[in-house]
Amino acid sequence: MRAGVRDNQYFVLYLTEGVLLREFCRKEIRCAMHYKKKIVLLWKQDGNGAEASFGKFFEDIAKPVGED
Numbered sequence: 250m251r252a253g254v255r256d257n258q259y260f261v262l263y264l265t266e267g268v269l270l271r272e273f274c275r276k277e278i279r280c281a282m283h284y285k286k287k288i289v290l291l292w293k294q295d296g297n298g299a300e301a302s303f304g305k306f307f308e309d310i311a312k313p314v315g316e317d
Contacts, residue, residue, distance in 0.1 A: 254280045264292040269309040 250273070254260055260281035268274050281288055 250277060251280055254286065255284050258287065259289050260286040261289045261291060264290055264306060266305070267309065269306055270312060270314060272314045275314060 254277060260277070262268070262274075262278065262281075269278075278288075
């Protein structure tokens, strides 16, 4: 995982519900920040499962991993 992040120019983070509560996703994000990678955020804007705002993501990032 670390080598994959280190060896690429960009880190793409697909923002899905609960992604910031997943331990390995957080580790990858920290790794991308450590290596000063350009982080590209993607999210689904239309249709089933679409995310309309970032409010939920900001709430999730403040929670410890594993908290519902």
